[in-house]
Amino acid sequence: MIRERQLEGIALAKERKVYKGKSKKYTDRHRGLQYALELFFNRDTNKMTVKDIESITNISRDTLYRAAKDREKVNEISG
Numbered sequence: 836m837i838r839e840r841q842l843e844g845i846a847l848a849k850e851r852k853v854y855k856g857k858s859k860k861y862t863d864r865h866r867g868l869q870y871a872l873e874l875f876f877n878r879d880t881n882k883m884t885v886k887d888i889e890s891i892t893n894i895s896r897d898t899l900y901r902a903a904k905d906r907e908k909v910n911e912i913s914g
Contacts (some may be wrong), residue, residue: 861902867892871899872906 848854861868871892874883885896 861894861898868894868898868902872902875899875903 845854871888871894874881874888874891875885878884878888885899888894888899889896
């Protein structure tokens with residue numbers, strides 16, 4: 836019953852455009868993420884593994900792959 840009321844409240848908030856969900860931890864302006872992506876896309880020249888990039892930048896593998904996928908989508912759209 837509590838969960839149903841919560842879902843109803845969320846639906847109403849979404850209709851009013853007030854419910855936006857959880858904010859992102861790493862935005863496009865995050866320096867650590869940008870550095871990790873730079874290392875990720877230059878893996879063939881710098882011979883680093885994703886595990887190495889993870890340990891250097893403290894950004895998880897899932898976040899790194901998600902950000903790389905997003906960046907590739909943006910590059911396809913823009914150019």
